[in-house]
Amino acid sequence: MDFPVSPYDFNLKNMMPLTILYVGRDADITVVMNRLLNAREEWTGICVCSDEEAISVCKEQHLDLVLLGNGINHGDEQKLRTILSALRPGLKIVQHYGGGSGLLYGEIMSALREEG
Amino acid sequence: MSQFILHPANTRGHANHGWLNAHHSFSFANYYNPERMHFGVLRVLNDDSIDGGMGFGAHPHDNMEIITIPLAGAIAHKDSMGNSAVIKSGEIQVMSAGTGVSHSEFNANADEQLNLLQIWLFPNKKNVTPRYDQQALNVEARHNNFQQILSPDAADEGVWIHQDAWFALGKFDQGFETDYKIKKAGNGVYAFVISGEVIINGQKLGKRDAIGVWDTDTLNFRADSEGAEVLLMDVPMELN
DSSP, rough: OOOOOOSSSOOOOOOOOOEEEEEEEOHHHHHHHHHHHHHHTTTTEEESHHHHHHHHHHHSOSSSSSEEOOOHHHHHHHHHHHOOOOOOOOOEEEESSSSSSSSSHHHHHHHHHHHH | OOOOEEEEEGEEEEEEOEEEEEEEESTTTTTTOOOOBTTTTHHHEEEEEEEEEEEEEEEOOOOOOEEEEESSSSSEETTTTTTTEEETTTEEEEOOOTTOOEEEEEESSSSEEEEEEEEEOOOOOOOOOOOEEEEOOOGGGTSSSSSEEEESSSSSSSSSSSOOOOOEEEEEEEEEEEEOOSSSTTTTEEEEEEOOOOOTTTEOOTTTTTEEEOEEEEEEEEEOOOEEEEEEEEESOOOO
16 A cells, blocks of 8 residues: 655654654554654654564664554553563553554654653 | 633644645644643644645554544545545544554545544544444534534434544524533533634633633533534543
């Protein structure tokens, strides 16, 4: 599926570099999230559909933030939060709502503000 | 003790993309204001004007209850569930994005401006099966009356959503006064003035101004101009 560039895509500058992991079950949404997160120079987005991939990424590299997307059931979410937090204590893990760009910037900014 | 917050129209976020002129009551897209993140479960209230024939191509959503109310003109909607529809002024559309849905929204008319309110509420449960509905509303039933247009109950008046929220629209004669009783303990009301002037709990509001009221069970309302139109969003104040 081809998603056109939205007028809500980001064009902001002057932000510190962030590496953000997105985990969601819907492949099409994951493609969009990958585009959105990597559209900004300051952000590196890594987007995966499975918990195994998410855990592998978390083991291998530094992450600033994890966004939990659609379709992750409650049990899987709790397990994933536990494992990721154990791998990287203090790692901020937040729910991403909406599946697109509308809330993304606000969610990331709010998560970082709370962290700070 | 009743509490309230005022959101004057000119304090909303604004983005003019040429074909799209958008006002955001809460942080959205590039507009980020940590003081304007949500009112209870009400997360998005966008007031969008879209040029003829223009719109949003296919894009995804998940885990959000999305309500669209055209104020002028008509929207052409298509989604990944197979729905293809036109929603006109006087109608309401609802979509539970749940596990994920993709849709497009365009101004259905080439030579007429579309003005719509798009409202997003956090759902009371995640990962529901996506669903779509639209309904024609009896516009006359909102004369001097808060006409219910949305509720949590499929059998109740208006469309329904996965949240303990109730929406009502009203159009009032100047001087008309009434009390609105909040539907559920713990809910607050976000009142958005579509047109005209009103007084809510003693606060005078003009076109596109809003007031959020909570820790109370009623709202006092008076129309201060002829034909004043208001949208009430009665929503849980606690995030699920």
